[in-house]
Amino acid sequence: MTNETISLAMPLPSIILPGYLAGSADYKPMAMTLEHLGFPTAVVPLQWWEWLPTVGGRSIAPILEKLDRAITDLQKQHNASQVNIIAHSAGGWISRIYLGDRPYYQKIWHGRSKVARLVSLGTPHRSLEPWTVKNLGFVNETYPQAFYGDITYVCVAGKAVFGDRTFKNWIAYNSYALTCGTGATWGDGITPIQAAHLLGATNLTLDGVHHSPRSGVWYGSEPIIREWAAFL
Numbered sequence: 001m002t003n004e005t006i007s008l009a010m011p012l013p014s015i016i017l018p019g020y021l022a023g024s025a026d027y028k029p030m031a032m033t034l035e036h037l038g039f040p041t042a043v044v045p046l047q048w049w050e051w052l053p054t055v056g057g058r059s060i061a062p063i064l065e066k067l068d069r070a071i072t073d074l075q076k077q078h079n080a081s082q083v084n085i086i087a088h089s090a091g092g093w094i095s096r097i098y099l100g101d102r103p104y105y106q107k108i109w110h111g112r113s114k115v116a117r118l119v120s121l122g123t124p125h126r127s128l129e130p131w132t133v134k135n136l137g138f139v140n141e142t143y144p145q146a147f148y149g150d151i152t153y154v155c156v157a158g159k160a161v162f163g164d165r166t167f168k169n170w171i172a173y174n175s176y177a178l179t180c181g182t183g184a185t186w187g188d189g190i191t192p193i194q195a196a197h198l199l200g201a202t203n204l205t206l207d208g209v210h211h212s213p214r215s216g217v218w219y220g221s222e223p224i225i226r227e228w229a230a231f232l
Helices: 002-011 024-036 047-054 061-078 089-099 130-142 170-180 223-229
Strands: 016-019 042-043 081-090 115-119 152-158 202-207
Touching: 016 024, 016 061, 016 089, 024 042, 024 081, 024 152, 024 223, 042 130, 047 061, 047 170, 061 081, 061 089, 089 115, 202 223
Parallel strands: 016 042, 016 081, 081 115, 115 152, 152 202
Antiparallel strands: none
């Protein structure tokens, strides 16, 4: 087997974009698991407080800057023309801005040429929350659904909590209602299934998967990673 054949068989490197108000440390175990499975992976180096300038629906550009630099570094490290983005929660719709070719706050990111796949984990791709209207409205009006045909979109949703008005599921009920208008539905405890999928994407719904690592089995648990990593 030639070196060229070996190179062609190797998976593309992946970059993990944390969810809203989350730092990179929470995603290091996910990256280590992916590395163990043979997928070279890095995490966008974010501290939770670096999200603060974006609070209240402000520009998400500071996070896009960090994502762009991390992708450039990963490309250089692996001599790769393209990478995969693995994005948790809000990171999924933020990545859709990054792929785009339209100005967002006077800047075009042109990430499309650098990205082969976008894997979103529990992302609210649609939301009725007032503070998300400006940014998510831009995403869904400018790049609706799985917009680019040359990019593979994989949208993963968790089916762990049915929202109802009991004390146990009250947070899920309210989160689902704020996101899709219906609280009595299934989701990962934060994002309802219907908001986590995109038309034209490979849409997965995984039983028993919660939104965050603090809830038990979540998108970054090893058995769950094995299910969606098959698409990398």
